[in-house]
Amino acid sequence: xxxxxxxxxxxxxxxxxxxxxxxxxxxxxxxxxxxxxxxxxxxxxxxxxxxxxxxxxxxxxxxxxxxxxxxxxxxxxxxxxxxxxxxxxxxxxxxxxxxxxxxxxxxxxxxxxxxxxxxxxxxxxxxxxxxxxxxxxxxxxxxxxxxxxxxxxxxxxxxxxxxxxxx
Amino acid sequence: xxxxxxxxxxxxxxxxxxxxxxxxxxxxxxxxxxxxxxxxxxxxxxxxxxxxxxxxxxxxxxxxxxxxxxxxxxxxxxxxxxxxxxxxxxxxxxxxxxxxxxxxxxxxxxxxxxxxxxxxxxxxxxxxxxxxxxxxxxxxxxxxxxxxxxxxxxxxxxxxxxxxxxx
Numbered sequence: 111x112x113x114x115x116x117x118x119x120x121x122x123x124x125x126x127x128x129x130x131x132x133x134x135x136x137x138x139x140x141x142x143x144x145x146x147x148x149x150x151x152x153x154x155x156x157x158x159x160x161x162x163x164x165x166x167x168x169x170x171x172x173x174x175x176x177x178x179x180x181x182x183x184x185x186x187x188x189x190x191x192x193x194x195x196x197x198x199x200x201x202x203x204x205x206x207x208x209x210x211x212x213x214x215x216x217x218x219x220x221x222x223x224x225x226x227x228x229x230x231x232x233x234x235x236x237x238x239x240x241x242x243x244x245x246x247x248x249x250x251x252x253x254x255x256x257x258x259x260x261x262x263x264x265x266x267x268x269x270x271x272x273x274x275x276x277x
Numbered sequence: 278x279x280x281x282x283x284x285x286x287x288x289x290x291x292x293x294x295x296x297x298x299x300x301x302x303x304x305x306x307x308x309x310x311x312x313x314x315x316x317x318x319x320x321x322x323x324x325x326x327x328x329x330x331x332x333x334x335x336x337x338x339x340x341x342x343x344x345x346x347x348x349x350x351x352x353x354x355x356x357x358x359x360x361x362x363x364x365x366x367x368x369x370x371x372x373x374x375x376x377x378x379x380x381x382x383x384x385x386x387x388x389x390x391x392x393x394x395x396x397x398x399x400x401x402x403x404x405x406x407x408x409x410x411x412x413x414x415x416x417x418x419x420x421x422x423x424x425x426x427x428x429x430x431x432x433x434x435x436x437x438x439x440x441x442x443x444x
Binding site for chain 1: 356436441
């Protein structure tokens with residue numbers, strides 16, 4: 111980011127900046143998930159993280175597609191928000207010894223990541239529509255729906271077993 | 278946080294840690310909102326931030342109430358996630374000169390904060406129930422519903438005017 115240079119002049123500039131933000135975020139999530147898979151004990155939770163890793167790799171390609179549809183080369187910008195969310199997840203995981211309590215902590219961390227993605231894809235979809243880019247909005251909305259569905263799946267796993275096993 | 282000391286041994290410890298996390302987060306949000314109010318131009322957006330500042334001050338007290346109900350003194354722990362989300366919001370705001378584009382950026386930043394709170398209060402409510410603390414869960418759920426309602430209000434302001442004015 112070109113700090114204090116007031117580089118963002120239009121909603122289109124803001125849209126591209128946010129796309130760069132989520133592109134970086136998706137890449138960081140791709141790096142963080144294998145560590146979470148390795149740490150998870152519950153087979154269903156492990157499998158949910160594994161499935162989400164595959165989806166995240168797919169989302170990276172979908173964001174690249176939106177960049178190109180909108181005439182830009184895919185590029186990321188360092189974003190303190192996802193870095194902070196992932197750092198906090200790793201700090202927290204490092205503090206828990208019991209594997210069942212750790213599963214509850216990992217699941218909560220994954221939901222914090224999902225909610226960051228939900229808010230960003232929600233904003234991006236709205237801005238794409240406002241810019242008259244229904245094509246971009248369609249792809250972004252598809253990713254948004256998948257993130258929401260992952261969050262709901264994680265809530266079901268938490269409610270049905272992980273939290274009970276941790277208690 | 279006592280990094281690498283494996284201080285979190287039970288779901289109860291994890292619940293208290295997450296309560297300390299959100300207590301710190303709410304306090305940081307209380308400090309960040311006045312800056313966002315000062316930067317916002319749209320009167321409805323400014324008013325929504327102002328209302329949310331009042332609610333956030335109330336949430337600090339409600340979290341303190343949960344600490345006490347559960348036999349703990351209110352205490353915060355530094356949390357990289359909210360620090361990252363707020364840092365990103367301030368960086369982004371610093372890059373936008375046009376007041377109407379800035380409003381769209383501020384609104385998106387506020388929704389990222391809301392989603393962080395939604396995920397944390399969702400988790401805390403589930404853990405409180407699992408720990409048999411329906412009293413704590415009741416208060417946490419009340420905050421959760423208010424955060425969801427603020428997020429929806431922000432989406433309505435975005436869709437009805439702020440994004441259109443920015444475009």
